[in-house]
Amino acid sequence: MSIIVELPRTWVAGLERRLVSATSQTQSPFTGTTEVQDWGGEWWEYDIEFAAQSGPLARSVSAALTALGSGRGLLLFADPSIEAKSRNQTITLDMPVSGGNVLQTTGWLPGLPALASGDFLSIGTGRQTRLHQVAFDATANMSGIALVTLFPALRQALPAGTALELNRPQVLLRPTAPVPTRIERVARHRFTLSAREAL
Incomplete structure (x- = not known):
């Protein structure tokens, strides 16, 4: 059973949020018109960049993001841009x-x-x-x-x-890939997370 992690919104340095719709498009080679099939599915996707951390706080952030795994865990996220x-x-x-x-x-x-x-x-x-x-x-x-x-x-x-x-307001997210940790000089850690709404 997956766990739900909730991270402080103050850790977020930047993010990209998008609403994805389950649609497909087919273009006619004869007329150039486009037929759109709307399958009705919609969900949020996020790319989140966390502020650079060092010391014990960096280890805490690393542990929380590691607990998410690659889709096993869930993140209850209060988007700071809202x-x-x-x-x-x-x-x-x-x-x-x-x-x-x-x-x-x-x-x-x-x-x-x-x-x-x-x-x-x-x-x-x-x-x-x-x-x-x-x-x-x-x-x-x-x-x-x-x-x-x-x-x-x-x-x-x-x-x-x-x-x-x-x-x-919050959104429930599931990581779509492993969360990378970039470690820079002076042991500063940078984390980025790609996730989609957990449906």
């Missing part, structure tokens, strides 16, 4: 969903903006944690309900009352 928020209200699903890109949510301040295009949220905990980005601005109605369009699409059914994490 602005942390401090919302006091609890936001939940107002209605059950069976998948898709639109959620009806409740708990917002009535009549006020709820989420802005580009905001992030996560749903679930532990091995069920999924990261989503908001596609369009959402405003709550006078009952505190807001329709939120997000991507990637939900992959599982969720009951009404499921909580949304807005203040510190």
